[in-house]
Amino acid sequence: MESLTFRHTTKKPLPGAKPQAITGVVASGNLEVLLERVLPPDACEVAIETPITGYGPVWEAVVADFVARAEPGGIRISINDGGARPDTVSLRLLQGARLMEG
Amino acid sequence: MADWRGDRQARDARLDAGRAHLAGRGKVVAAQAAVDLLEAVLRPGDRVCLEGDNQKQADCLARALSACDPGRVHDLHMVQSGIVLPEHLDVFETGIARRLDYSYSGPQGARIARMLYGGQIQLGAVHTYLELFARYFMDLTPNVALIAGVCADRDGNLYTGPNTEDTPTVVEATHFKNGVVIAQVNEIVDRVPRVDIPGDRIDFVVAADKPFYVEPLFTRDPGAMTETQILIAMMAIKGIYAEYGIRRLNHGIGFGTAAIELLLPTYGERLGLKGKIATHWALNPHPTLIPAIESGWVEQIHCFGSEVGMDRYIRARPDIFFTGSDGSLRSNRAFCQTAGLYACDMFIGATLQIDLMGHSSTVTQSRVAGFGGAPNMGSDPHGRRHPSDPWMKAGREGQVVGDPALMRGRKLVVQLVETFGDKLVPTFVERLDALELARKIGLELAPVMIYADDVTHIVTEEGIANLLLCRDADEREQAIRGVAGYTEVGRGRDRAKVEALRARGVIRRPEDLGIEPLDADRSLLAARSIKDLVHWSGGLYEPPARFRNW
Numbered sequence: 111m112e113s114l115t116f117r118h119t120t121k122k123p124l125p126g127a128k129p130q131a132i133t134g135v136v137a138s139g140n141l142e143v144l145l146e147r148v149l150p151p152d153a154c155e156v157a158i159e160t161p162i163t164g165y166g167p168v169w170e171a172v173v174a175d176f177v178a179r180a181e182p183g184g185i186r187i188s189i190n191d192g193g194a195r196p197d198t199v200s201l202r203l204l205q206g207a208r209l210m211e212g
Numbered sequence: 213m214a215d216w217r218g219d220r221q222a223r224d225a226r227l228d229a230g231r232a233h234l235a236g237r238g239k240v241v242a243a244q245a246a247v248d249l250l251e252a253v254l255r256p257g258d259r260v261c262l263e264g265d266n267q268k269q270a271d272c273l274a275r276a277l278s279a280c281d282p283g284r285v286h287d288l289h290m291v292q293s294g295i296v297l298p299e300h301l302d303v304f305e306t307g308i309a310r311r312l313d314y315s316y317s318g319p320q321g322a323r324i325a326r327m328l329y330g331g332q333i334q335l336g337a338v339h340t341y342l343e344l345f346a347r348y349f350m351d352l353t354p355n356v357a358l359i360a361g362v363c364a365d366r367d368g369n370l371y372t373g374p375n376t377e378d379t380p381t382v383v384e385a386t387h388f389k390n391g392v393v394i395a396q397v398n399e400i401v402d403r404v405p406r407v408d409i410p411g412d413r414i415d416f417v418v419a420a421d422k423p424f425y426v427e428p429l430f431t432r433d434p435g436a437m438t439e440t441q442i443l444i445a446m447m448a449i450k451g452i453y454a455e456y457g458i459r460r461l462n463h464g465i466g467f468g469t470a471a472i473e474l475l476l477p478t479y480g481e482r483l484g485l486k487g488k489i490a491t492h493w494a495l496n497p498h499p500t501l502i503p504a505i506e507s508g509w510v511e512q513i514h515c516f517g518s519e520v521g522m523d524r525y526i527r528a529r530p531d532i533f534f535t536g537s538d539g540s541l542r543s544n545r546a547f548c549q550t551a552g553l554y555a556c557d558m559f560i561g562a563t564l565q566i567d568l569m570g571h572s573s574t575v576t577q578s579r580v581a582g583f584g585g586a587p588n589m590g591s592d593p594h595g596r597r598h599p600s601d602p603w604m605k606a607g608r609e610g611q612v613v614g615d616p617a618l619m620r621g622r623k624l625v626v627q628l629v630e631t632f633g634d635k636l637v638p639t640f641v642e643r644l645d646a647l648e649l650a651r652k653i654g655l656e657l658a659p660v661m662i663y664a665d666d667v668t669h670i671v672t673e674e675g676i677a678n679l680l681l682c683r684d685a686d687e688r689e690q691a692i693r694g695v696a697g698y699t700e701v702g703r704g705r706d707r708a709k710v711e712a713l714r715a716r717g718v719i720r721r722p723e724d725l726g727i728e729p730l731d732a733d734r735s736l737l738a739a740r741s742i743k744d745l746v747h748w749s750g751g752l753y754e755p756p757a758r759f760r761n762w
Contacts, residue, residue, distance in 0.1 A: 168698050179723070195632050196698035197440045197673040204729040 114158040114166055116173045123151035123183035124210055131209035134202045135192075141199060142190040143206045151184045160191035172196050172203075180207040219390040226253045226356075226392050230416055238366025239414065240400055243421040246276035253392055253416075254285045254356060260309075261354040261382050264294035265545070266316065266584065267427050267517045268375040270360035272396045272420035274299040277358065282307045289313075289336075291352045293344055293378055293545075295320045295582070296427065304333050313352055314582060315339045319427075321579035328580065328653050338580070338659050340587040342549045345378070348385035356394065357386035360424045361408070363399040368414030370395055371404040374518035374526065374541035375426060379409065381546045387413040398423040405538035428520035428756050430496045432470035435741045435761075440630055440673045443722065443732035445471035448560065448628060449480055450725050451676045452669060453489040456602040456624060460492040462552040462589045464561020468628040468671075470500040472560075474737045477507040494552040494589070497522040497533065497541070499755070502748045503738035505532055514551055515543040516585065521759075525752035545585075552589035557602040558624040559589040563661060564633065565641050568689045568701065570664035570679055572627055573646040580649065583661050590662045592623045606668060609680040622680065625662060626669040631697030638699035639672075640692065664688075670695055674702070675721040682718060694719045 130146045229252040233245045263270040278299040288309040295317035303309040313336035362373030394416045463469040493513040563572040574581040603621030650658040670677045677691040694710035696702030
C-alpha cells in the first residue's frame with residue numbers, strides 16, 4: 111500500500127456549486143474518486159491510496175495534467191485505487207470534475 | 213530431347229500410389245487410412261500446403277501428417293497461411309518438415325518464436341496473405357495441398373461451407389500445376405448444397421473422424437469493453453470517420469474497433485452520420501456489427517471467412533452478405549484482401565508496438581504472431597486509380613511539394629491503440645522488438661507489420677495524431693509522443709512542440725473534438741453483452757458455448 115498526496119494552486123475555481131461527487135468503483139483495474147468542494151477556490155489537493163507501489167512519478171504527472179486541463183480550484187480529491195492504468199485514472203478524474211460542474 | 217511431361221507423370225504416379233487406399237467407390241478414403249494415403253502420395257522435400265486458415269483448419273489431415281513415418285516423409289517445405297494447431301509445429305520437431313513460409317501464427321506465436329530461436333524451423337519469410345497467395349503461383353507452388361471442406365460427393369465436388377477462406381486459391385495453384393489435392397470433409401453426401409470446388413480438381417476425399425476445427429476469432433464480448441476503449445472509439449468516429457466521410461472500410465479484430473461498431477447506432481446516430489459513413493465493408497461477419505446492420509447502417513459486407521455462430525443470421529440477411537444459391541455465406545480470403553487493398557478508403561486496427569516514427573509490429577521477443585492481412589489492407593496501394601472523397605482529402609493533406617494536378621490520393625491507415633497493453637506493457641517504444649528478433653535469428657528483413665510511411669493516423673485515449681500533416685521527422689516524432697500518454701515515450705515529449713502541433717490540429721484531444729468525458733460510458737454501447745447481440749439479431753446469432761455466460 112502506498113499513500114501519495116499532491117497539492118496544486120489553480121488559476122480559477124472549478125465551476126458549479128455541487129458540494130461533492132463520487133465516481134468509479136474500487137475493483138481490479140479501476141478506481142473510486144471522491145471529490146469535495148472544501149478548499150480555498152485556488153487550491154486543489156489529491157490524496158491517493160494505491161495497492162501498487164513505485165508509480166509516484168506517473169501519478170504526479172497524471173494529476174498535474176488533470177489540474178492543467180480542468181482547473182479544479184476548491185476541490186479535495188480522494189482516490190481509492192484498485193490498480194487502474196494511468197489512462198483510466200485520467201478519464202475518471204475528468205469525469206469527476208464534470209460531475210461537480212453539473 | 214526435352215521431357216515436357218515429367219511433372220505430370222510424377223503426379224500420375226502419386227495418384228496411382230494413393231489409389232491403393234481408396235475405400236471402394238469414387239475418391240473417398242477412410243479417416244483411418246489417411247496416414248497411409250499421405251505416406252503414399254508425399255515425397256521427401258515436397259512443398260505442402262496444409263490448409264491452416266485464419267479460422268478453418270484441416271485438422272484431421274494435420275494429425276495424419278504428424279503421424280507419418282519420418283523415415284518416409286521428411287524435409288517437407290510447408291507453405292500455409294496459418295500456423296494455428298499444435299500439429300502445424302509438431303511436424304518440425306520430428307523432421308517431417310524443415311522449411312516454413314507462412315503469414316499468421318496467433319495462437320502458436322510463443323512456440324514458433326522458441327522453435328525459430330532453436331533452429332528447428334528454417335524460415336523463408338513471414339508474408340502477408342496476398343503475398344503468400346501470389347507466391348503460390350510463382351515460386352512456392354505446392355506439390356500437395358491438404359484442404360478442408362464441410363462435405364463432398366464421391367466425385368470430389370466440394371462444399372467448403374461459409375468458411376471458404378483460402379481454399380479456392382490453394383486448389384487453383386496446386387491442381388493446375390501438376391499437384392495433388394486431398395480434401396478432408398465432415399461428411400460424404402450424394403449431392404452437395406453448392407459446388408465451391410469442382411470435383412475434377414480434387415484427387416482424394418478423406419471422410420474425417422470429426423468435424424474440422426474453426427476458431428471463433430472475431431467475437432468480442434461487449435461485456436469486456438472498457439471506458440477507455442469507448443473514449444478512443446468516440447474520437448475515431450468523430451475525428452476520422454466523420455471528418456473524411458469514410459464509407460468503404462476494413463476493421464481489425466481488436467476491442468477498439470469492436471467498440472466503434474457498437475457506437476455506430478448510438479453515438480454515430482446522434483452525430484447524424486447514418487448513411488454517410490461505414491456503409492461498405494471488407495470484414496468478417498463480426499457479431500458486434502449486428503446492431504449497426506439491424507439499424508440500417510450497413511449496405512454490404514464481403515467476408516474473408518465466416519464466424520462461428522453467425523450462419524443463420526447471415527442466411528437471413530442476403531441483401532447485406534455475399535451468399536450462394538444454397539443461401540449460405542460465400543467468403544474468399546484472396547478476393548476480400550484485394551477489396552481491402554484497392555477498394556477501401558480506410559484500414560483501422562490495433563498493434564502491439566509503435567516506434568517513434570510510426571513503424572508498427574505485432575512481433576515481441578517472446579511471440580511471433582505474424583501479420584495475416586493487416587499489411588495488405590494497412591498499406592497505401594500505389595496501383596489505385598479511382599478517386600473518392602476521403603482518398604483525395606488525405607492526398608491533399610499529405611502533399612507538400614509537386615504539381616497539384618498530378619496529386620494522387622492516399623488511403624487512410626489508422627492505428628487504434630491504448631497507450632498501455634496488458635500488464636502495463638507500453639505500446640509506444642523507442643525501438644521495435646522485431647529488430648532484435650531479426651538480429652537473433654538472422655532475418656534479412658525485420659518483421660514490421662505496417663511501415664511508418666503507410667500510417668496516416670494514430671488514435672489513443674490521449675488524442676489523435678494526424679501524421680499526414682507532419683512536415684518533417686521531428687514533427688512526426690513529437691506528434692507520436694504527444695498521444696503516447698504516460699508511457700516513457702509519452703513522458704519524453706517536448707511540451708512546447710506538442711502544444712504547437714495541437715494548435716495546428718496535427719494533434720487533437722477529446723476536448724478539441726467536443727467529446728464529453730462523461731459520455732465515455734458503457735451505457736453508450738448499443739449492446740453491453742453477448743446476450744444483447746443475440747437479442748439484436750432476433751435470436752438468429754448463436755454464440756459458441758464459451759461466450760454464453762447467462
